[in-house]
Amino acid sequence: xxxxxxxxxxxxxxxxxxxxxxxxxxxxxxxxxxxxxxxxxxxxxxxxxxxxxxxxxxxxxxxxxxxxxxxxxxxxxxxxxxxxxxxxxxxxxxxxxxxxxxxxxxxxxxxxxxxxxxxxxxxxxxxxxxxxxxxxxxxxxxxxxxxxxxxxxxxxxxxxxxxxxxxxxxxxxxxxxxxxxxxxxxxxxxxxxxxxxxxxxxxxxxxxxxxxxxxxxxxxxxxxxxxxxxxxxxxxxxxxxxxxxxxxxxxxxxxxxxxxxxxxxxxxxxxxxxxxxxxxxxxxxxxxxxxxxxxxxxxxxxxxxxxxxxxxxxxxxxxxxxxxxxxxxxxxxxxxxxxxxxxxxxxxxxxxxxxxxxxxxxxxxxxxxxxxxxxxxxxxxxxxxxxxxxxxxxxxxxxxxxxxxxxxxxxxxxxxxxxxxxxxxxxxxxxxxxxxxxxxxxxxx
Amino acid sequence: xxxxxxxxxxxxxxxxxxxxxxxxxxxxxxxxxxxxxxxxxxxxxxxxxxxxxxxxxxxxxxxxxxxxxxxxxxxxxxxxxxxxxxxxxxxxxxxxxxxxxxxxxxxxxxxxxxxxxxxxxxxxxxxxxxxxxxxxxxxxxxxxxxxxxxxxxxxxxxxxxxxxxxxxxxxxxxxxxxxxxxxxxxxxxxxxxxxxxxxxxxxxxxxxxxxxxxxxxxxxxxxxxxxxxxxxxxxxxxxxxxxxxxxxxxxxxxxxxxxxxxxxxxxxxxxxxxxxxxxxxxxxxxxxxxxxxxxxxxxxxxxxxxxxxxxxxxxxxxxxxxxxxxxxxxxxxxxxxxxxxxxxxxxxxxxxxxxxxxxxxxxxxxxxxxxxxxxxxxxxxxxxxxxxxxxxxxxxxxxxxxxxxxxxxxxxxxxxxxxxxxxxxxxxxxxxxxxxxxxxxx
Numbered sequence: 001x002x003x004x005x006x007x008x009x010x011x012x013x014x015x016x017x018x019x020x021x022x023x024x025x026x027x028x029x030x031x032x033x034x035x036x037x038x039x040x041x042x043x044x045x046x047x048x049x050x051x052x053x054x055x056x057x058x059x060x061x062x063x064x065x066x067x068x069x070x071x072x073x074x075x076x077x078x079x080x081x082x083x084x085x086x087x088x089x090x091x092x093x094x095x096x097x098x099x100x101x102x103x104x105x106x107x108x109x110x111x112x113x114x115x116x117x118x119x120x121x122x123x124x125x126x127x128x129x130x131x132x133x134x135x136x137x138x139x140x141x142x143x144x145x146x147x148x149x150x151x152x153x154x155x156x157x158x159x160x161x162x163x164x165x166x167x168x169x170x171x172x173x174x175x176x177x178x179x180x181x182x183x184x185x186x187x188x189x190x191x192x193x194x195x196x197x198x199x200x201x202x203x204x205x206x207x208x209x210x211x212x213x214x215x216x217x218x219x220x221x222x223x224x225x226x227x228x229x230x231x232x233x234x235x236x237x238x239x240x241x242x243x244x245x246x247x248x249x250x251x252x253x254x255x256x257x258x259x260x261x262x263x264x265x266x267x268x269x270x271x272x273x274x275x276x277x278x279x280x281x282x283x284x285x286x287x288x289x290x291x292x293x294x295x296x297x298x299x300x301x302x303x304x305x306x307x308x309x310x311x312x313x314x315x316x317x318x319x320x321x322x323x324x325x326x327x328x329x330x331x332x333x334x335x336x337x338x339x340x341x342x343x344x345x346x347x348x349x350x351x352x353x354x355x356x357x358x359x360x361x362x363x364x365x366x367x368x369x370x371x372x373x374x375x376x377x378x379x380x381x382x383x384x385x386x387x388x389x390x391x392x393x394x395x396x397x398x399x400x401x402x403x404x405x406x407x408x409x410x411x412x413x414x415x416x417x418x419x420x421x422x423x424x425x426x427x428x429x430x431x432x433x434x435x436x437x438x439x440x441x442x443x444x445x
Numbered sequence: 446x447x448x449x450x451x452x453x454x455x456x457x458x459x460x461x462x463x464x465x466x467x468x469x470x471x472x473x474x475x476x477x478x479x480x481x482x483x484x485x486x487x488x489x490x491x492x493x494x495x496x497x498x499x500x501x502x503x504x505x506x507x508x509x510x511x512x513x514x515x516x517x518x519x520x521x522x523x524x525x526x527x528x529x530x531x532x533x534x535x536x537x538x539x540x541x542x543x544x545x546x547x548x549x550x551x552x553x554x555x556x557x558x559x560x561x562x563x564x565x566x567x568x569x570x571x572x573x574x575x576x577x578x579x580x581x582x583x584x585x586x587x588x589x590x591x592x593x594x595x596x597x598x599x600x601x602x603x604x605x606x607x608x609x610x611x612x613x614x615x616x617x618x619x620x621x622x623x624x625x626x627x628x629x630x631x632x633x634x635x636x637x638x639x640x641x642x643x644x645x646x647x648x649x650x651x652x653x654x655x656x657x658x659x660x661x662x663x664x665x666x667x668x669x670x671x672x673x674x675x676x677x678x679x680x681x682x683x684x685x686x687x688x689x690x691x692x693x694x695x696x697x698x699x700x701x702x703x704x705x706x707x708x709x710x711x712x713x714x715x716x717x718x719x720x721x722x723x724x725x726x727x728x729x730x731x732x733x734x735x736x737x738x739x740x741x742x743x744x745x746x747x748x749x750x751x752x753x754x755x756x757x758x759x760x761x762x763x764x765x766x767x768x769x770x771x772x773x774x775x776x777x778x779x780x781x782x783x784x785x786x787x788x789x790x791x792x793x794x795x796x797x798x799x800x801x802x803x804x805x806x807x808x809x810x811x812x813x814x815x816x817x818x819x820x821x822x823x824x825x826x827x828x829x830x831x832x833x834x835x836x837x838x839x840x841x842x843x844x845x846x847x848x849x850x851x852x853x854x855x856x857x858x859x860x861x862x863x864x865x866x867x868x869x870x871x872x873x874x875x876x877x878x879x880x881x882x883x884x885x886x887x
Contacts, residue, residue, distance in 0.1 A: 281711065339638075
């Protein structure tokens with residue numbers, strides 16, 4: 001479980017877009033299609049014998065990443081190398097051979113086992129599909145061999161060999177997940193993608209399965225890609241961790257490093273949010289991230305986290321309190337997305353004649369600002385609100401952008417070439433070793 | 446503020462299914478105090494959600510509450526029924542279960558309200574969010590306008606209205622005031638642009654926003670007790686943090702009591718003052734957060750805490766609880782501690798039903814008059830019921846280890862409950878098995 005291994009899997013700039021509105025009818029009507037960028041350019045290595053965790057919230061693309069790199073879904077672009085060979089270019093026999101070496105365990109132990117097959121059949125199926133064994137060598141028939149192998153596998157994952165003729169419904173969730181793991185082991189793979197393997201299980205059973213995964217890795221020298229949303233589980237089982245947000249990896253690093261010294265503001269927010277099962281957690285006030293994850297159909301420009309980021313970076317020449325800047329940026333988001341509807345504001349003010357501009361502005365300020373603006377910042381915001389009150393949203397957006405445009409929206413941050421990179425403008429992008437780092441620390445305080 | 450708003454006593458709920466009788470909730474007792482958040486934690490199948498449904502009397506066939514009392518503090522109601530139903534009144538408390546059906550229903554909303562786990566399936570997809578919340582407000586408004594004892598909350602809504610409404614797409618049931626109140630409620634739960642969002646349908650809301658809307662709906666009746674059944678389980682962790690913060694703020698602002706039901710010990714730790722741990726339909730341990738998290742007595746509670754990977758200080762290996770959750774089928778439950786088959790410290794004493802003991806914090810304490818430090822008390826009353834003084838210690842556990850130390854001499858042999866070994870070796874001198882160690886009544 002050291003990280004000394006060379007990469008078994010190399011993923012470079014992997015993309016998976018789902019295209020919507022691309023049906024024949026849409027084309028005939030000349031409607032434009034739009035893509036959902038489920039995975040948008042992720043790169044990472046999985047080293048031999050390690051467990052690489054991929055964490056993120058629902059919709060961040062972590063499962064799609066796992067399935068795409070196994071070719072269970074076709075990638076839109078990018079490169080995946082398995083033991084030096086390009087997975088995305090494989091076909092026929094090559095692909096079959098690859099599938100013997102790389103397996104997957106799914107999240108839901110109830111829907112991932114065929115209810116009409118016995119456990120013995122389920123575990124023998126991968127062998128049968130791959131025409132194994134080629135020769136039993138000891139006079140057993142092939143089906144006897146497979147049945148014996150199924151029993152062996154059952155014992156190995158902590159079930160009893162005499163359960164081989166039972167059906168999935170006779171097992172509990174935890175036992176079924178063990179069967180799913182046994183099935184993945186049947187072909188003696190080197191690499192297993194574990195897609196949320198314990199999130200459907202109760203904690204007491206989850207711990208059993210995590211221990212089992214640990215033991216199997218040790219025994220067979222397995223390499224895992226462990227996809228999960230539960231940070232405690234990830235910390236427990238992974239050697240290195242990649243954090244995903246809206247189709248991108250925002251931070252990647254050795255587990256202890258990443259948890260003890262999280263760099264990306266999103267990683268920090270995630271860690272902050274997790275409720276700890278400890279007495280010291282009682283009454284802890286969490287600075288929760290505001291808002292929801294934006295739609296992957298139309299992700300924000302630049303850094304995708306900027307619409308929620310508490311540390312979004314103001315321009316160098318603008319002197320503004322961090323929280324106030326966040327509020328200004330929220331105002332900008334709403335003006336630019338057309339989300340801010342002046343009609344509704346006038347209604348709320350109770351002035352359908354649209355004469356009382358001061359009331360209009362007061363209402364917006366009360367709704368949007370908890371902190372105080374001053375100096376030129378105040379003047380610019382006032383000008384923008386004036387424009388809004390006159391019904392000129394474009395001018396308001398322009399006025400605000402001129403002064404407040406952030407590097408976070410103009411430039412997409414990248415992961416640095418190092419052990420613990422973070423795709424964030426607070427950290428050197430991409431040169432200058434330590435300057436950005438110190439600044440970031442200062443800002444975080 | 447240690448006044449209780451709710452006293453639940455001996456609540457039992459059974460489901461009568463084709464496979465047999467399922468004892469989903471078994472003799473559950475707990476108190477909820479004014480303005481506190483009481484947590485109930487358990488794994489799937491532990492009966493925590495059925496407990497929630499039983500509290501608000503929403504158990505559906507084939508389920509039925511078969512025993513127990515739900516005492517709710519309400520001086521007005523108590524006064525009203527003191528004469529006519531003396532058995533349902535105790536001081537300022539009324540036993541909700543013994544009130545007439547109409548009154549019981551009228552309590553949903555102003556007394557009890559619920560937030561369910563899955564906001565997507567709890568709202569009607571064909572009505573706007575605002576309408577649904579306004580409807581809840583309207584029900585309460587009409588109920589307030591009429592005296593409580595009138596039978597139905599929808600009084601005045603007769604067959605003719607139903608026919609008219611089904612022909613004309615209608616908002617006639619909901620008044621202007623209720624719609625305005627709905628927008629206020631949406632604002633209260635932190636939904637931006639509430640007036641506009643009220644016009645939208647559930648599918649236009651994100652999961653977190655929907656859960657906020659559900660909470661708004663639950664607040665419509667200004668409830669005394671909010672039952673939150675896994676309110677954040679379907680949500681991502683950053684959204685969960687928002688909703689938990691919202692619930693706490695609302696609870697403080699409105700002075701509500703909250704019963705928080707979850708499988709997540711972390712959520713319990715962040716939110717609750719006191720907690721009950723459920724296993725196989727029973728509350729197996731209860732007390733303050735410190736009692737349960739720092740000094741757990743029941744091996745199940747200890748196992749649960751040991752199963753969770755620690756975010757800050759990961760252990761190299763987890764300590765899982767072996768085995769699986771029992772089926773709760775009455776025919777398979779047996780007369781023993783339900784956890785004994787998975788318990789690493791099971792003793793012969795565990796082969797009888799275990800009553801609830803007050804936990805001694807290392808030294809004898811009053812209130813329950815128990816003998817401690819492994820001194821056997823063969824008082825053997827054997828009534829098996831939970832004895833519970835309403836005073837006395839709060840830390841209680843349904844486990845003999847609350848009363849005496851683990852004695853390896855009396856441990857059950859390995860594989861005792863294993864179905865593949867030829868049944869429990871009953872030869873092991875049944876005489877030595879103790880009668881249930883029940884304390885003399887205090």
